[in-house]
Amino acid sequence: MPELPEVETVRCGIAPILEGQTLTNLVVRRANLRIPFPPNMVDRLKGQDITTVGRRAKYLLVRFANHDVLLIHLGMSGRMTIHDSATAPEPGKHDHVDFVTKGGKTLRFNDPRRFGLMDLTTEEELGAHRLLAELGPEPLGNEFNGDFLADALVERSQPIKAALLDQTLVAGLGNIYVCESLFRAGVSPRRKARNVGDKKARLLASVIVEVLREAIDAGGSSLKDHRQASGEMGYFQHNFSVYGREGEPCPGCTCDHEKSGGIQRIVQSGRSTFFCAERQR
């Protein structure tokens, strides 16, 4: 489920547990997720000191004092939970990895579908890593703005929905936040990227930043409420405008819902798109 805001929420939740800690133990309970675990991962990381927990697109970056960097992707169903090591529950079927710190905490990675992955690289080789090298700019970074998006869209003939999901164009958007952003900007998901137009492209860029920031803020506040209770983070109920709302009236739309059918669900390149055909042109 995690898109950029959820990954950022997970990062905020696990950073205080990991940063400045020694990784006293690393328990890996199977050979692979989407790809094999690095064969030497446990030997290489056990006993190392963690410096920071960062993020690039939907990847978590756990940095170590010796310049090793662990890449973690949560896939569709990856979760992290925090436990006191002394009282951590018996690992369940999909609890694939435990990170145990000197400070007495266990960070547990759970992923039923196993679309997640972990890989190991170094600070020096990070930029050239195959999983990161082709990524577009961070949507919340300086590079991403109206100029950038307008220029990028002109070169693409695919539907705008597909263009925004392409991680090489801009990195970190997923199905939900693309739907939400297109709704807020009033752009039809079916419109070809190159036909979005300069003005709408610029609006879209600012709306994307807005939507992501709001989601991160919501995650931050839910993290505060949620964490001491369950130890789980990154999954919270959002108030989406269109995502998952097929058949409901379009929020804030003055058009005739009976006539327009409200929010529609269509399938684009195998994924659900939710939108209001009246408002989004």
Next chain:
DNA sequence: ACGAGAACCTGTTTGC
């Protein structure tokens, strides 16, 4: 070269 579709997995929801 590009886009659509399938594949990778398991769990949950929906529909007959």
Next chain:
DNA sequence: TGCAAACAGGTTCTCG
């Protein structure tokens, strides 16, 4: 009620 189909927030490969 029960079972099968559809569906799920991601990525990557194949095929036309």
